[in-house]
Amino acid sequence: MNPERGHRHFHDELAALQARLVQMGGAAEELVRLAVDALLARDVEKAEAVVRRDQEIDDLEVEIDERALRLLALQQPMASDLRLIMTALKASNDVERVGDHAVNVAHAVRRLGAGAPLPERRDIEEMAGISLGMLADALAAFVSRDAKLARDVCVRDDRLDALRNSVARTLITQMLEDPRAITSALDLFLVAQNLERIGDLATNISEDVVFLVEGRSIKHHVEERSRGAADISAVGDADE
Secondary structure (H helix, E strand, C coil): CCHHHHHHHHHHHHHHHHHHHHHHHHHHHHHHHHHHHHHHHCCHHHHHHHHHHHHHHHHHHHHHHHHHHHHHHHHCCCHHHHHHHHHHHHHHHHHHHHHHHHHHHHHHHHHHHCCCCCCCCHHHHHHHHHHHHHHHHHHHHHHHCCHHHHHHHHHHHHHHHHHHHHHHHHHHHHHHHCHHHHHHHHHHHHHHHHHHHHHHHHHHHHHHHHHHHHCCCCHHHHHHHHHHHHHHHHHHHHHC
């Protein structure tokens, strides 16, 4: 294979890798939407559909892993191409876990559907909306290479964490006041935990997008720590 043809083949394979990741992300987003719809409508049939369709996401993760590892082994990519392959490997793992959390929500819906009707939970509905929005925007940021949007997704995670803690407090109170509600309350808490984890995974994907676009890590608030250290240094210099 001549160098020009080999270069073109490499970038065709790279494009195919990205296309599969986008396909996988879309499938996971659709699965989360279906799980949320099942939850809000207490629709057991939709919950069953979520469980059935999870295999598609698992299969795509395996394919992406194989494509990425083949590119790493045969092409020895550098710079932005290497970052794209590494991002695809990490993001596909996060997307697969998103699908697993959607399935967990679906299992909870199946159990809740067999119980007595519960009061409307606006906080869990808000959590569902935030986690879905974070996931959709994280995937959109990857497609458009939008580091600003990716950073915005990361900021929203704090609101999701606060809501999860609020849900936990109110459900504990409910269980203490009415022991008959313990089973359903525990399922709702499981739902809240899984929605919060979907937000965490969307944050992971967004952090990887920033790394892909800018070549820098923003994991574990590293940028904030760097700015804080710079501010302290600046104050020290001013005192001298």
